[in-house]
Amino acid sequence: xxxxxxxxxxxxxxxxxxxxxxxxxxxxxxxxxxxxxxxxxxxxxxxxxxxxxxxxxxxxxxxxxxxxxxxxxxxxxxxxxxxxxxxxxxxxxxxxxxxxxxxxxxxxxxxxxxxxxxxxxxxxxxxxxxx
Amino acid sequence: xxxxxxxxxxxxxxxxxxxxxxxxxxxxxxxxxxxxxxxxxxxxxxxxxxxxxxxxxxxxxxxxxxxxxxxxxxxxxxxxxxxxxxxxxxxxxxxxxxxxxxxxxxxxxxxxxxxxxxxxxxxxxxxxxxxxxxxxxxxxxxxxxxxxxxxxxxxxxxxxxxxxxxxxxxxxxxxxxxxxxxxxxxxxxxxxxxxxxxxxxxxxxxxxxxxxxxxxxxxxxxxxxxxxxxxxxxxxxxxxxxxxxxxxxxxxxxxxxxxxxxxxxxxxxxxxxxx
Amino acid sequence: xxxxxxxxxxxxxxxxxxxxxxxxxxxxxxxxxxxxxxxxxxxxxxxxxxxxxxxxxxxxxxxxxxxxxxxxxxxxxxxxx
Numbered sequence: 431x432x433x434x435x436x437x438x439x440x441x442x443x444x445x446x447x448x449x450x451x452x453x454x455x456x457x458x459x460x461x462x463x464x465x466x467x468x469x470x471x472x473x474x475x476x477x478x479x480x481x482x483x484x485x486x487x488x489x490x491x492x493x494x495x496x497x498x499x500x501x502x503x504x505x506x507x508x509x510x511x512x513x514x515x516x517x518x519x520x521x522x523x524x525x526x527x528x529x530x531x532x533x534x535x536x537x538x539x540x541x542x543x544x545x546x547x548x549x550x551x552x553x554x555x556x557x558x559x560x561x
Numbered sequence: 562x563x564x565x566x567x568x569x570x571x572x573x574x575x576x577x578x579x580x581x582x583x584x585x586x587x588x589x590x591x592x593x594x595x596x597x598x599x600x601x602x603x604x605x606x607x608x609x610x611x612x613x614x615x616x617x618x619x620x621x622x623x624x625x626x627x628x629x630x631x632x633x634x635x636x637x638x639x640x641x642x643x644x645x646x647x648x649x650x651x652x653x654x655x656x657x658x659x660x661x662x663x664x665x666x667x668x669x670x671x672x673x674x675x676x677x678x679x680x681x682x683x684x685x686x687x688x689x690x691x692x693x694x695x696x697x698x699x700x701x702x703x704x705x706x707x708x709x710x711x712x713x714x715x716x717x718x719x720x721x722x723x724x725x726x727x728x729x730x731x732x733x734x735x736x737x738x739x740x741x742x743x744x745x746x747x748x749x750x751x752x753x754x755x756x757x758x759x760x761x762x763x764x765x766x767x768x769x770x771x772x773x774x775x776x777x778x779x780x781x782x783x784x785x786x787x788x789x790x791x792x793x794x795x796x797x798x799x800x801x802x803x804x805x806x807x808x809x810x811x812x813x814x815x816x817x818x819x820x821x822x823x824x825x826x827x828x829x830x831x832x833x834x835x836x
Numbered sequence: 837x838x839x840x841x842x843x844x845x846x847x848x849x850x851x852x853x854x855x856x857x858x859x860x861x862x863x864x865x866x867x868x869x870x871x872x873x874x875x876x877x878x879x880x881x882x883x884x885x886x887x888x889x890x891x892x893x894x895x896x897x898x899x900x901x902x903x904x905x906x907x908x909x910x911x912x913x914x915x916x917x
Contacts, residue, residue, distance in 0.1 A: 460566035489588035509600035530638030
């Protein structure tokens with residue numbers, strides 16, 4: 431029990447990120463409306479990006495822009511003083527891909543509404559079977 | 562369906578929560594993610610590329626190949642929206658016109674229309690919002706300042722947070738603000754469809770063009786150091802200029818694609834009425 | 837890294853996410869989604885990820901919300917669940 435408690439208190443951040451991911455996953459599977467599924471997908475994506483960025487953070491570190499005077503650094507650089515910039519770079523690409531997917535998915539939703547006049551998944555399935 | 566979803570979510574959630582047992586504590590400087598490659602980037606970025614913002618130098622120089630395909634993904638999203646929604650032949654509809662001197666609105670049925678050369682009538686949307694002086698003036702006043710800020714964000718991405726992608730989105734937003742404050746036809750008249758398509762492809766072309774220039778000068782693809790043969794600067798400064806050129810390409814492409822997606826989604830591809 | 841601030845904004849994020857998928861009006865979903873994006877941007881600023889926060893502020897809380905509202909305008913505003 432104490433083992434469980436120490437882990438919960440020390441790593442409550444990770445637990446909250448996982449709860450956010452599961453909210454997004456539930457919305458993608460269980461909701462009937464197409465737009466709600468899209469919102470769930472986006473919640474899932476941003477929760478994963480949050481998780482990755484939190485891997486790179488360090489206690490007491492500053493933003494990854496190197497303080498300099500002129501073109502060189504006067505003193506020796508300490509990498510533990512700066513936040514790890516590599517997850518930030520990867521997640522920039524992930525945000526860009528996320529917004530592109532969101533735009534194309536909205537275009538698909540508009541097209542489906544033009545054809546079937548509804549956005550609920552069960553009604554669309556009924557209308558496909560009828561026609 | 563909801564019960565099945567709940568079971569799946571609880572199962573995978575429990576699995577992931579069990580996996581957090583082995584994570585390093587949060588904010589640990591000696592965690593495995595911060596020990597292997599990134600100290601080398603942090604130490605060497607300023608002297609090898611003269612760019613203090615380490616995220617920009619990794620994004621555009623050390624991992625520049627990924628960013629090129631990210632730009633291609635954005636371009637593909639714009640093309641996909643265009644191909645899904647754009648309709649060139651428009652069916653006959655009722656049109657609404659407003660007589661400018663007197664303010665009378667006219668409803669013309671059956672698809673006939675008043676030619677656009679007569680200056681007294683202006684076409685209004687079917688769901689017509691009243692002409693609002695404050696919104697029109699403020700949005701028209703703000704557009705050049707937004708664009709100036711976006712160009713600052715692109716150009717200053719070496720020293721402050723920002724870079725090509727963020728500046729490109731803000732540039733696209735400056736055209737969208739025109740489409741929301743006035744109507745879609747005004748924005749399309751300012752930034753047409755053809756120039757939009759050309760610019761979205763031009764951005765990707767500039768990016769791979771810089772890489773091809775490096776190959777032509779004798780180095781590898783996207784190795785900006787060999788640009789020092791053409792420009793009269795040192796090797797590290799040539800890498801800085803290569804990063805700037807590449808960011809400009811990303812910015813142009815992103816701006817054009819944001820405007821393209823908005824136009825196609827807000828008007829269902831017909832480009833006549835908007836949001 | 838003040839843990840009280842971090843916990844408060846994380847709770848707000850989870851509340852926004854649950855609200856965004858439970859509301860019956862799609863325009864309300866769009867606005868709550870914009871608020872969720874903005875809270876994420878704040879979280880990343882606290883973690884010293886300034887480039888990611890800038891991108892999320894301009895993309896998520898800016899352009900993505902506008903796309904969402906435009907799509908809701910062109911389809912329907914009511915949803916059954």
